[in-house]
Amino acid sequence: MLHxxxxxxxxxxxxxxxxxxTENAAFLFTVYKRIESxxxxxxxxxxxxKDRGWVRSASMGTRNFTPVG
Structure with a gap:
């Protein structure tokens, strides 16, 4: 009986x-997809x-800043 x-x-x-x-996995997957997108x-x-050249000064430092376009 006990068994x-x-x-x-x-x-x-x-x-x-x-x-x-399973529920947690589904929830985490949804969160992951949101973060990924x-x-x-x-x-x-x-x-x-970057293509417009706005970030270049911030990422490389002002000494090699060359405006694009």
């Missing part, structure tokens, strides 16, 4: 744990800014 009870309890706990892990957008924005 059966233990097994049943264990299986319930395992099911709950698996469900929680934000990072890509930032990279794109920074690249366009």
């Amino acid at each position: 059966y009870c233990y097994r049943k309890c264990c299986s319930v706990v395992t099911k709950n744990a698996v469900r929680e892990i 934000f990072r890509l957008n930032m990279g794109y924005w920074l690249k366009s800014v």
Whole structure:
């Protein structure tokens, strides 16, 4: 009887744990996708800014600043 009870309890706990892990994984994946898209957008924005030559002075130091365009 005790063994059966233990097994049943264990299986319930395992099911709950698996469900929680799955939900957390889905949530973390969503967050990761959001961060990734934000990072890509930032990279794109920074690249366009760099192409215009605005960031050059900040990234290289003012001594080799050459305005572009």
